[in-house]
Amino acid sequence: xxxxxxxxxxxxxxxxxxxxxxxxxxxxxxxxxxxxxxxxxxxxxxxxxxxxxxxxxxxxxxxxxxxxxxxxxxxxxxxxxxxxxxxxxxxxxxxxxxxxxxxxxxxxxxx
Amino acid sequence: xxxxxxxxxxxxxxxxxxxxxxxxxxxxxxxxxxxxxxxxxxxxxxxxxxxxxxxxxxxxxxxxxxxxxxxxxxxxxxxxxxxxxxxxxxxxxxxxxxxxxxxxxxxxxxx
Numbered sequence: 001x002x003x004x005x006x007x008x009x010x011x012x013x014x015x016x017x018x019x020x021x022x023x024x025x026x027x028x029x030x031x032x033x034x035x036x037x038x039x040x041x042x043x044x045x046x047x048x049x050x051x052x053x054x055x056x057x058x059x060x061x062x063x064x065x066x067x068x069x070x071x072x073x074x075x076x077x078x079x080x081x082x083x084x085x086x087x088x089x090x091x092x093x094x095x096x097x098x099x100x101x102x103x104x105x106x107x108x109x110x111x
Numbered sequence: 112x113x114x115x116x117x118x119x120x121x122x123x124x125x126x127x128x129x130x131x132x133x134x135x136x137x138x139x140x141x142x143x144x145x146x147x148x149x150x151x152x153x154x155x156x157x158x159x160x161x162x163x164x165x166x167x168x169x170x171x172x173x174x175x176x177x178x179x180x181x182x183x184x185x186x187x188x189x190x191x192x193x194x195x196x197x198x199x200x201x202x203x204x205x206x207x208x209x210x211x212x213x214x215x216x217x218x219x220x221x222x
Contacts (some may be wrong), residue, residue, distance in 0.1 A: 029207050043212045059211065090152060094208060099143050099155030
């Protein structure tokens with residue numbers, strides 16, 4: 001049973017469009033993350049948040065932005081999608097000394 | 112800095128054992144291990160904290176050598192369900208959060 005939800009699961013969109021990837025968790029975790037992963041490759045941290053109104057950029061430079069207005073919600077927005085943004089985006093949350101719980105991911109294709 | 116995993120890939124027959132290594136050039140506070148099956152999100156296996164003991168989960172266990180900044184994942188009597196890509200994630204600076212992941216080890220278990 002998933003406690004962290006991502007929508008949409010798949011998205012094909014044209015170049016220049018604005019998109020928002022949704023991520024919500026029901027566990028009350030303060031810490032949330034966005035990772036980008038190409039097929040068969042490692043996960044790259046692009047954004048993270050340690051709590052409401054706290055967001056930081058990750059190790060991989062990204063043109064996306066995030067917001068954290070509520071504990072349970074951590075959406076990622078691309079103002080103008082480009083083919084280079086084609087990838088899988090994974091949202092995760094964590095607390096204390098437990099591991100990450102990942103969402104099912106959004107597979108984004110920009111044409 | 113990205114941890115280094117070895118080997119990159121390993122093929123086993125059911126019932127055989129395997130060891131996957133993860134090393135870092137910086138001081139680590141924690142090491143996480145995850146398994147990701149094709150088309151799915153990574154699943155948390157275990158976490159090892161600085162100063163902590165070796166952890167175990169069913170027939171999968173792991174160790175953390177603080178002096179060498181290395182962790183090893185041990186899979187004994189492998190099962191078909193163990194197939195997937197194993198990632199280690201490391202955190203430093205006294206924090207358990209904001210993981211940096213290795214490139215992964217593809218484990219294939221054949222009948």
